[in-house]
Amino acid sequence: MTEFFGACPLDCPDGCSWVVTVEDGVATRLRGNRDHPYTAGALCAKVNGYLDHVRAEDRILYPMRRVGAKGAGKFERISWDEATAEIAAKLHAVKDEFGGEAIWPFQGTGSLGYVQGLEGRAGQPLWNVLGASVHEMTACSVAGKLGASYTTGTAAGMDPETFADSKLILLWGTNPLTSGHHVFKFMREAQKRGAYVVSIDPIKTRTAERADEWLAPLPGSDAALALGLLHVVLELGAEDREYIARNTVGFDEFKERILQFSPQRVAELTGLPEERIRALGERLATTRPTGIRCTQGMQRHAGGGAALRMLYAIPGVTGDWQYPGGGASYSTSGRFTPNFEGVYRDDLLQQPVRSLNMVRLADELLNQDDPPIRALVVYQANPMGSNPDQRRVREGLMREDLFTVVLEQFPTDTVDYADIVLPATMQTEHLDVNDGYGHSYVHLNRPAVAPRGEAKSTLETFRRIARAMDLDEPALYASDEEVARTLLGDELFEELWEVGWKRYLPERYVPFTDGFPTPSGKLEFYSEKAAEAGLDPIPGYTPSQATAPDEQHPLALIAPASHWFLNTIFANKPDLMAKAGGPRITMHPDDARERGLTSGDTVRVFNARGAFEAEVLVADSVRQGVIASTKGHWLKHVRGGANVNATTDERDSDMGGGAVYHDNRVEVERVGSVNGDDQPRDQARFAPRGRAGAVQLRAR
CATH class of the missing domain: 2.40.40.20 (Barwin-like endoglucanases)
Structure with missing residues (x-):
């Protein structure tokens, strides 16, 4: 019996550390790593059965070629050599006739690995050599990330573990007991010490049921509510004037904006009773430290960036950014800074190429811009099920002149529209480096068992395609381990190989103690950078269609x-x-x-x-x-x-x-x-x- 350290690769802030038990080459047990401070031995209801998922009967195990109509899901088994030869011929033909930008590598969040997945932009060296269009990963968190960055210079806010130190916790449009439950143990610890927990969500979620109070604003009205709460803070004279003077710019202009949003007006905009807005505003004004948890779901509307910008501004008014347990937590992404350049290899790109927004898949496939998309390579994504405007996405994928390759583990709805399907490994079968966007640890995922069937890792798949295309750039043939070592350096790689994980921030970390990564070096209530982008330089409220x-x-x-x-x-x-x-x-x-x-x-x-x-x-x-x-x-x-x-x-x-x-x-x-x-x-x-x-x- 042997135990292997690994990590969950899925699109969740927790990025759990796990341990796989292997007996006679078979994975017999998967458990959360008890020694990991954040995972603390627990996995989620989804991942507990991951080994059964790896062994499932409907797993795709061999390369396949479409034999029926697009969308029918009918395929014949072929060899890897046949598959890569056909892909190579098609990609060469597309590039020769339309240019490399007619190829769209469409990657999703099925894996957040730094070697095999999205965080490492797996396959990017190949796409750079081919001059393919750049894939913009926009479906998840980009609006909130930009919005928060206009305020603090980064969306990487407070250390979620310090919610244990909070006295007031605002769970703003987030449901951690379903989507990243490990942070809630720190909140429960605070709650047991007397902290007051408020869930702000149009739905009474599992998490809201455990909160002390539930507020249900209209969807998309979050920034208006934030302004109303700050209006009460100013009414009470509870802004931290010393912190504002020392650490921020533009407060006078922001104050004028806040005073336009009285609780009475905000009640009309949010659909909440005025007295409840006032009561929470008073609690915010008088409770230090206050920690705000705000994750991706609450920024998926027309005013999502403005909403996150506003939530990151609240601790600038109250001074909460200076305390453990104070501030706002959207993500920790951006604090772990390995050798990205050595993995992405953007230096291989011969000339600038266009970027394509993944959310606009239907538009791009149907509008036939110059050059048109003629080859779509989908990996770690299921756009037929996940992209907006499903009818038009289907129309685009049905195009007979669109050559579609899908790397997959299971027969998803997108697989049904593929011309070639390639079997992909699962996390227990390949090497990867993972962290989580809700904590401060990096993990090495060691392959525990051999891949099922003829499944290949993402990088091995792209190595085979590069070889079939007769490409001679050495970077295209770096092994999975070589990429991991390039990313981490040999010393950290060896350390993680032995112990599985490492924390990369100090304990009870408080961000921005040495200034903010903004142009001014301070928290920016007034952002010249936002103004240059054509946005309001002052945080405000952008109504969503859902409130109209x-x-x-x-x-x-x-x-x-x-x-x-x-x-x-x-x-x-x-x-x-x-x-x-x-x-x-x-x-x-x-x-x-x-x-x-x-x-x-x-x-x-x-x-x-x-x-x-x-x-x-x-x-x-x-x-x-x-x-x-x-x-x-x-x-x-x-x-x-x-x-x-x-x-x-x-x-x-x-x-x-x-x-x-x-x-x-x-x-x-x-x-x-x-x-x-x-x-x-x-x-x-x-x-x-x-x-x-x-x-x-x-x-x-």
């Missing part, structure tokens, strides 16, 4: 993470599918009554972009005028072949071209009664594992 009246589509739809899926990962795992159930919307009793709906009814949720079907749950865990669903369902497993992204808009947020998944208005109509004959049966909603759920293979 719409007679035809009167309901605001938000769809955060499922407790059982991670984006679309695990949405084919039978036990988790059973726990999640089919698509569901939660609706306030008044909204349900108006439409004649009861719990259990099947409804069509629709707008001009499209529709999906779901079961209704009538409950007061959402505010009136808002319905809540969850993201992640595979289209092939649900009635109607559509999920919530059939209704979401392919439109940019205010900063960085971010996604606006939660800036969405819809209407709901009943299509089936809970007692009616047209109610779909549960077994019809889900394809089981094994033969029915797998890619269809044709015998050669």
Whole structure:
């Protein structure tokens, strides 16, 4: 029996450290690392069964070529040599006729590894040599990252472990008990010491149920609420004038903005009672330190960047940035700074190339710009299920002149549109370097077992494609270990190989004690950099579409993470599918009554972009005028072949071209009664594992 240190690669702030037990070449146990201060021996409900997922019957194990129509999911098995030869020929042909920019390497957050995944921009040396278009990773966090950076110079805020020192905790549009639960133990510790925890969320989430107070503002009105709270702070004269004078610029201009947002006005903008805004403002004014937890979901709307900019400004007014347990925590990304240049190899790019926004996939595939996208290489992503404006994404992927390669572990909805499918390794089968964007530790993931079938690591796949293309750049053939050593240096690599993890910040870390990484070196209430970008130099409120009246589509739809899926990962795992159930919307009793709906009814949720079907749950865990669903369902497993992204808009947020998944208005109509004959049966909603759920293979 041997134990191997590893780490979870998935799109979660926790980036857990784990230990794999291997007996006779078989992984027999996976557990959270008990010695790791953040993981503390616990994994999440999704990842606990990861070894079963690795061994699943519907795992893609061999290269395949499409033999049916695009979207039909019919393939024949081929060899790796056949697959890479065909890919090489197609990429050469596209480059020769249209130029390298006609190739789009479309990478997602299926792995956040620094060797195999997104954090290391895996495959970037190959794309640079080919002159391919640059992939902009915009679906997740870019608006909030830019917004926070205009205030503090970085989105890397407070150390989440110091929430144990907070006296007031504002959980702002975040649900850590579903999406990154480890931080909550530090908050519970603070709560036991008397800290007051407030959940600010249109949905009464699992986390909100554990808070001392739940406030449910209208989706997208967060910046207005922040301004209203600061208005109360100023009314009470509770701003930290010494901290402001010493550490900030532009407060006089910002103060004028704050005074425009009285609690009475903010009550109208947010849909919250004025007295509750005042009460929380008074608590904020008098409680030090206050820690704000704000993660990616709350910035996925038209004013998302402005909202994060505002939340990072609050501790500048109250002075909380100077205390352990004070400040705001959006991410820790950017504090771990390995040798990125040596891994990305952007020096291999012969000339500047265009950037393509991943959120605009449908536009780019359908508008046929010059040059048009003629080759799409998708890895660690499932855009058919995850991208907005699902109908138009399908239209783009259906193009016969679009050569599509998908590197995958399972037969996702995107795989169905591939010309060539390549089998990808899973985390227990390859080497990687991982951290987490919610803590301050770096991990080495040692391969514990041999890959199943003919699965290859991401870098090995790109090495094979480069070889088939007869490319002679040595950097394209660096081994996985060589890339890891380039990234970390030999000394840190060897240390992590032996112990698995290392903290890279001091204990009880307080950021910005030596100044802010802004142009002025101070927290910027007035940002010249924002002004140069054509934005308001002062933090403010940008309304979202979700707060605008719409007679035809009167309901605001938000769809955060499922407790059982991670984006679309695990949405084919039978036990988790059973726990999640089919698509569901939660609706306030008044909204349900108006439409004649009861719990259990099947409804069509629709707008001009499209529709999906779901079961209704009538409950007061959402505010009136808002319905809540969850993201992640595979289209092939649900009635109607559509999920919530059939209704979401392919439109940019205010900063960085971010996604606006939660800036969405819809209407709901009943299509089936809970007692009616047209109610779909549960077994019809889900394809089981094994033969029915797998890619269809044709015998050669």
